[in-house]
Amino acid sequence: MKEIVFTVKKDIDVPVELDSLLPVKLQEMSVEEIKKIELPQGNKKISVEELFNVNVNENEAITTPKVTINDSSMKLKRIGEKMEAGEIVVNGDAGMYVGAEMKSGKITVNGNAECWVAQNLKGGEVIINGDAKDYVGSAYRGDWRGMSGGKITINGNAGTEIGEYMKKGLIVVNGNCKIMPGVHQNGGIIIINGEVEGRAGGEMLKGAIVINGPLKSKLPSFEYEGIVEDPVIKLTKKDEGTPIKGTYYKYIGDFVSNKPKGQLYLSVEHNDLTC
Amino acid sequence: MEYIIKNGTVYDPTNKVDGEKMDICIKDGRVVEKVSNNAIVLDANNKIIMPGGVDSHSHIAGAKVNTGRTLRPEDSKKDVWHKEGLRKGSGFSVPSTYKTGYQYSGMGYTTVIEAAMPPLIARHTHEEFVDLPQIDKAAMPLFGNNWMVLEYLKNGDLNMCAAYVAWLLKATRGFAIKIVNPGGTEAWGWGKNVHGLDDEIPYFGITPRDVVRGLAQVNEMLGLPHSIHVHPNNLGHPGNWETTLDTMDCVKDIKAKPKHGKRDTVYYNTHVQFHSYGGTSWKDCVSKGVEVAEYVNKHDHLMVDIGQITLDETTTMTADGPMEYDLHMTNGLKWANCDVELETGSGVVPFIYSPKGPVYSLQWAIGLDLFLHANSDKVILTTDHPNAGPFIRYPRVIAWLISEEYRKDWIENRVHKWAAQKSHITDTDREYTMYEIAKITRANTSKVLGLSDDRGHLGLGARADLAIYDIDPEEKSGKKIEKAFLEANYVFKNGDIVVKDGNVVKEVFGNTIYVDAKINEELEAELMKDLEPRFKKYYSVNIENYPVQEAYANQWEPINIDATEIK
Numbered sequence: 001m002k003e004i005v006f007t008v009k010k011d012i013d014v015p016v017e018l019d020s021l022l023p024v025k026l027q028e029m030s031v032e033e034i035k036k037i038e039l040p041q042g043n044k045k046i047s048v049e050e051l052f053n054v055n056v057n058e059n060e061a062i063t064t065p066k067v068t069i070n071d072s073s074m075k076l077k078r079i080g081e082k083m084e085a086g087e088i089v090v091n092g093d094a095g096m097y098v099g100a101e102m103k104s105g106k107i108t109v110n111g112n113a114e115c116w117v118a119q120n121l122k123g124g125e126v127i128i129n130g131d132a133k134d135y136v137g138s139a140y141r142g143d144w145r146g147m148s149g150g151k152i153t154i155n156g157n158a159g160t161e162i163g164e165y166m167k168k169g170l171i172v173v174n175g176n177c178k179i180m181p182g183v184h185q186n187g188g189i190i191i192i193n194g195e196v197e198g199r200a201g202g203e204m205l206k207g208a209i210v211i212n213g214p215l216k217s218k219l220p221s222f223e224y225e226g227i228v229e230d231p232v233i234k235l236t237k238k239d240e241g242t243p244i245k246g247t248y249y250k251y252i253g254d255f256v257s258n259k260p261k262g263q264l265y266l267s268v269e270h271n272d273l274t275c
Numbered sequence: 276m277e278y279i280i281k282n283g284t285v286y287d288p289t290n291k292v293d294g295e296k297m298d299i300c301i302k303d304g305r306v307v308e309k310v311s312n313n314a315i316v317l318d319a320n321n322k323i324i325m326p327g328g329v330d331s332h333s334h335i336a337g338a339k340v341n342t343g344r345t346l347r348p349e350d351s352k353k354d355v356w357h358k359e360g361l362r363k364g365s366g367f368s369v370p371s372t373y374k375t376g377y378q379y380s381g382m383g384y385t386t387v388i389e390a391a392m393p394p395l396i397a398r399h400t401h402e403e404f405v406d407l408p409q410i411d412k413a414a415m416p417l418f419g420n421n422w423m424v425l426e427y428l429k430n431g432d433l434n435m436c437a438a439y440v441a442w443l444l445k446a447t448r449g450f451a452i453k454i455v456n457p458g459g460t461e462a463w464g465w466g467k468n469v470h471g472l473d474d475e476i477p478y479f480g481i482t483p484r485d486v487v488r489g490l491a492q493v494n495e496m497l498g499l500p501h502s503i504h505v506h507p508n509n510l511g512h513p514g515n516w517e518t519t520l521d522t523m524d525c526v527k528d529i530k531a532k533p534k535h536g537k538r539d540t541v542y543y544n545t546h547v548q549f550h551s552y553g554g555t556s557w558k559d560c561v562s563k564g565v566e567v568a569e570y571v572n573k574h575d576h577l578m579v580d581i582g583q584i585t586l587d588e589t590t591t592m593t594a595d596g597p598m599e600y601d602l603h604m605t606n607g608l609k610w611a612n613c614d615v616e617l618e619t620g621s622g623v624v625p626f627i628y629s630p631k632g633p634v635y636s637l638q639w640a641i642g643l644d645l646f647l648h649a650n651s652d653k654v655i656l657t658t659d660h661p662n663a664g665p666f667i668r669y670p671r672v673i674a675w676l677i678s679e680e681y682r683k684d685w686i687e688n689r690v691h692k693w694a695a696q697k698s699h700i701t702d703t704d705r706e707y708t709m710y711e712i713a714k715i716t717r718a719n720t721s722k723v724l725g726l727s728d729d730r731g732h733l734g735l736g737a738r739a740d741l742a743i744y745d746i747d748p749e750e751k752s753g754k755k756i757e758k759a760f761l762e763a764n765y766v767f768k769n770g771d772i773v774v775k776d777g778n779v780v781k782e783v784f785g786n787t788i789y790v791d792a793k794i795n796e797e798l799e800a801e802l803m804k805d806l807e808p809r810f811k812k813y814y815s816v817n818i819e820n821y822p823v824q825e826a827y828a829n830q831w832e833p834i835n836i837d838a839t840e841i842k
Contacts, residue, residue, distance in 0.1 A: 142348035144608060 002027055003066040004034065006052040008092075012075035014042040015095055016051060019078040023065035023086025023105070031056055064105075074114050080107045083124065099126040102150065112156065121150040121169060128152075134159035134178070137171045147171075147188065163190045166207060182209045185262060187235060189242060195270075204254050204262035208233045210244055214270040222253030222264055224273065231265060249273060276770060277302045277310040280741075283319030284748055286709050287326060288718035289732030293710045294748055299324065301739040304770035308735055319743050322764055325713045327385025327740030329720040329731045332504075332545050332580050333660040335375050336389050336403035337414065338396040339592040339621045342611050343369040343661070346623055347590055361779055362408075368589040368661040372406040377779045378667055380409035383742025383763040385785075386721075386730055389414040390504070390545065390659075391455060391594050393615040394421075395816070397447035401827035404787050409773055411730075411785035411832070415504055416447045417594050419454030419486055420461035422617040423809070425479040428489040437493045437841050438802040441792035444499075446822040448789040448831070451501035451724075452494050455594040456508050457486035460620045468597040470509055472521045483508050484525050491526040491541055497792050497838045498534030500725025502578075504543045510598050511549050516563035519550035520570055527576045534836050536725025539575065543723060546582025546659040547571075548642040557634050562698035564644025572650045578723045580655035583642035583672045585664025586630045586690070593662065596620035617813055628664070636691035638663075640698035646676055647703045651711040655719050669716070670760035674753040676707035681753030709748045725834075726788070739770035786832035795839045 004026045017040045026034055035049035048054060065086035069079065072092030080088045081100045090098070093111040099118040105125075112130035118137050132154045138161060139146030146165030157175035164180075166188040173181075176194035185204035192200075192210070198217035201209050210233075228250045232241035248265035278301040285292050285299065300310040334340050344351070344366060354367035356374040364374030379387055392400045392414035400414050418424050418440065427436035440452060458476035459469045465477045472484045491503045507522040509515035522544070529541045544550065551567040554560035571579050591602060596612050599622025603610035612622035628635040642663070646654060656673070660666035675682045686695050695701050707715075721731020729738045743766075746759035762777025773781045794802075810818040825831075 140349050140352055142346070142350075 001058075001062040001065055003057040003062050003068060005055040005057060005068045005070065006048070007055070008051065008069070008071040008073070008076075009053050010051065012051070012073060015075045015077045016041045016046060017078045018069075018076055019081035021048075021067060022080070022083050023067045023088060024084065026067060027065045072111065074112075077114075080105070080126075083107070093130070094128070098128075099124070099152075102126065115159065117154070118147065118150070118152045120145075121147045121152060123149045125150060126152045128154045128156065131156035131175065132158045134161055135164060136162040136173075137166060137169070138162070138164035144184070146184075146186070157194065158192075163188065166190070176213070182207065182262075185209070189233060189235070191244075201254055201262050201264050203256055204260065205257055206261045207235060208263040208265065210248070210265040212246065212267045212270070215266055218251070218264075218266070219254060221255045222251035223255060225250040225252055227268060228265070233263060233265075277314035278317060278767075278770070279310050279314045280317045280319050280324065280743065283322055283324035283743060285324045285733065286713035287733045288710060288714045289326075289722070289727060290734045292733070299733060299741070301767065301770050304739050306733050306735055306737045306739050317743075317765065321745075321747070323709055323744050323746060323748055324733070325383065325709075325742050325744070326717045326721075326731050326733050326737070327742055327766070327768065328379075328383050328716050329724065329726065330379070330384055330387040330657065330666070330716075331543075331655055331720040331724055332390040332582075332657045333387050333666055334390055334592055334662070335387060335412070335660070336372065336407060337392050337400035338613075338615075339391070339594075339623055340369055341399070341403070342613075342621075343590040343592050343623045344371070346609060346611050347625055350590060350625075353588075358778065361782070368587070368665045369592075370665075372403050373408060376408035376410055380766055380768070380774050380779055381763060381777050382667070382669060382761055383744065383766050383774075384410060385740035385742075385766070385768050386411040386726065388412065388450065388724065391453055391621075392416045392447065392449060393594070393619050393621065394443055394447045394449070395615050395618055395814075395821075397449065397823050398827060401448060401787065401823050405784075405827065405829055408782050408784050409768060409779065411788060413450035413788040414448075415451045415453035415501075416443055416449035417455055417619040418443070418452050418490055419457040419505075420459070420594075420619050422461075422813075423806070424490065425458075425461065425476065425481065425486070428485050429479050429481050433489065433492055433496065434798065434841050435802060435805070436489060437496045437838065438794050438798045439806075440490075440493050441497055441794045441838060442799065442802060442806070444790045444792060448787065448823045448827070450788060450790055451499060452490050452503045453506075454487060454490060454503055455506040455619070456510065456598065457483040457505075459483070459508055459598075460594055460596050463597040463600075463620055464614055470512075471518055472508065472525065474508075483522070487522055488525055488529075491529050495529060495532045495541060496841055498532050498836055499790055499792065500533055500535040500538070500834055500836075501723065502531065502538060502541050502543050504545060506545050506593070506595065507550055509550070510546075510593075510595055511552075511602070513552045513554045513556055513560040516551050516553055516567055519544065519547065519567060523570060523574070523577055527574060529576070531576070533725055534838075535728075535834050536722070537727050538723050538725050540578045540723060542577040544577060544579045546657065546663065547579040548582045548584065548638065548645060548663065549659075551641050551645060560634070560637060560697065562637065562641040562644050562700075564641045565648045565699045568645050568648035571653050578653055578655065578719065579645070579649070580657040580659075581642050581645050582657055582659035582663045583646070584628050584635065584639040585658055585668035585671060586628045586635060586639055587664045587668065588625070588627045589661045589664055590623060591626045591662045592621065592623045594619045594621045596622045598622070599624050602626065616815060617809075630685075630690045633691045633693035636694035637697050639690060640694040640700040643675060643682070643700050644698050646707075647705045648699070651707065651714050652719065654715055655723070656712075656715045667761065670757040671753075673707075673712055673716075673760050674756040677709075677712065677756055678751040678753050679704050679706050680751055681756075684753070739767050741767045784829035786830045787828035788832045788834065790836060791833040792836040792838045795842050798842060
């Protein structure tokens with residue numbers, strides 16, 4: 001298998017869209033062909049060779065089609081958008097829409113990410129080792145059918161409205177999170193290990209949110225169920241359940257809607273019932 | 276520019292031309308008998324020729340269309356129009372203006388009527404028309420819930436009502452009288468609705484029957500080119516077919532007296548599919564399409580368009596505000612609605628007609644029941660764009676009508692079994708001919724709109740609006756039919772080639788048609804005495820700022836009517 005390595009060679013002013021640089025597609029192309037690929041930059045096009053130094057590493061140790069982007073910045077948008085297989089490693093920051101609508105494969109960003117990480121993710125895995133901004137794993141603006149599978153891990157902090165309209169899948173934030181994680185959530189699980197500013201699960205109908213740090217202000221429209229220890233989160237009747245370690249206050253909500261089934265778990269260690 | 280189109284198989288129902296091989300000559304934007312030797316020759320051998328399509332009911336511009344676009348960014352993402360040399364656009368069910376024009380043109384349509392214009396927002400509608408290329412257009416202002424109309428009808432003052440209708444048509448550069456859920460949208464302002472034809476409209480004390488009959492009489496007093504264009508009460512509710520037949524029946528004694536055009540009907544029931552539901556709830560709902568079609572066949576005073584469900588994800592939008600509220604409560608999706616001051620209201624809700632859904636499949640079958648059991652002289656093909664489906668599905672509807680085999684494939688393999696179980700769709704093996712397709716998309720529409728003098732046909736002197744489709748008249752492959760009608764081989768607009776092989780090759784901006792009905796000066800003076808204080812008291816705009824100004828069209832095409840005999 002081939003690893004295609006793109007190294008940014010100049011400062012980028014207007015953001016460039018990289019959705020055409022997908023690992024499987026590039027496997028079949030020669031270096032010269034890859035260099036000639038045109039990438040949208042604002043209302044113009046820029047060729048790969050104008051923007052990147054391109055190297056191809058071919059060895060047996062690489063078992064999956066792979067793309068590496070070195071010296072990346074927030075100006076590189078749509079990395080791995082609609083990816084169906086393979087692996088992308090971003091060394092540096094990733095611009096908006098990294099992993100959007102991805103079906104399968106793996107994207108690792110060794111840096112921070114802009115807004116809309118893995119928007120409408122369908123499958124596969126997206127790992128951001130730095131911080132991510134708003135709308136991680138959200139739905140396309142206006143749509144009520146959000147992320148439907150896959151896993152997103154943010155090892156740093158995340159912004160507002162993560163998992164908006166989420167239907168399935170898993171989002172893990174190891175750092176802190178701003179307001180409204182799981183807004184309109186309709187399935188899936190969001191686990192936040194740090195602090196959350198507030199309004200977790202606003203208008204959620206189904207799914208679960210687990211907050212292991214403090215939730216600064218909880219919505220009043222969630223009903224307290226009791227303290228649970230090492231809960232197994234079941235989202236449907238057929239769901240075998242996802243076990244979580246710890247002691248939690250369990251709430252159901254959001255009761256601004258009729259018959260909500262959203263589950264909100266707040267760690268007893270960092271929260272109290274009056275929060 | 277002169278053209279001669281040779282050896283095409285022509286379908287022109289207005290002139291009783293049914294599949295004849297003939298040459299068509301075009302000069303100076305009109306169909307002529309012969310052209311000079313300089314004419315460009317186009318070979319249409321093995322291709323069919325029809326007049327340019329005329330769509331009598333579509334929502335393509337104005338407040339609710341724009342609200343639909345704003346409400347649904349995700350719809351914009353679904354379909355992006357990106358063709359070299361053309362304006363870019365987006366939107367599947369509510370496309371942007373240029374995309375709307377290009378796509379209608381690509382299908383061979385040359386005239387499209389916007390079916391509901393809140394008078395107060397006429398300027399906006401016309402502003403969008405200015406940016407809608409390729410087609411001639413017109414808009415129908417809403418009258419069925421208008422305070423002035425309701426009051427004049429309450430007082431039995433038909434003359435003043437006629438004067439007001441004429442004034443409003445002129446002020447808004449409108450085309451015909453549109454009635455939506457008569458009385459119901461006004462009632463919605465009071466948190467209510469009206470359900471039957473004889474329910475009382477709150478405050479005004481009259482009934483939908485009074486509104487429909489009153490406006491039908493006013494329409495004929497004025498002699499407008501089109502009849503009243505009615506969306507009756509109870510849209511989309513099981514059991515509503517009786518209200519539909521009552522509404523159709525309540526104007527049968529009125530005689531058509533158009534002063535322009537050749538229509539002989541006094542009533543136009545739009546999207547009749549939504550009004551042909553039997554039963555008492557969605558559980559026991561059945562198709563009453565055959566019964567409604569039989570009524571339509573037996574009576575000469577009316578015409579219907581279907582509003583065929585296309586089983587797509589779309590955006591519903593109508594001036595029937597209470598109905599949209601019901602719809603939002605049914606599917607729980609986002610919605611928008613508004614009240615338009617003294618005039619009307621509206622609502623917008625996204626909707627997914629899934630072929631797997633029993634009710635949606637039944638709705639689909641009801642539309643086809645109507646098509647397959649109605650006389651092809653009395654029906655019109657629409658999807659009530661975008662309510663029952665986007666207009667780009669017209670070719671698919673044509674394929675369902677032409678090919679029984681294709682229809683069967685959908686019944687057996689694609690839609691829920693309710694479609695066959697609760698309708699009469701499998702009782703008939705009727706297949707539409709190309710001649711009938713030309714009727715329901717061209718001849719019938721142009722006649723009922725009062726526009727058949729120079730469009731919707733290919734007789735001498737007709738506007739050279741025509742479409743050439745690359746298809747065998749006997750073709751039964753659904754996919755081939757759909758492709759041929761979606762991507763016309765050639766389309767002429769006013770004698771110019773605007774589409775070649777489904778691609779727009781020339782951008783033209785059509786006319787905006789409106790009715791200018793002249794009324795008696797004394798009557799108008801009396802009307803203004805009534806109107807001016809009302810504008811001051813109730814409207815948020817001054818009467819001086821209300822009328823649509825001259826600049827709001829690429830080119831106006833007035834239909835002048837003399838109604839000065841009304842005193």
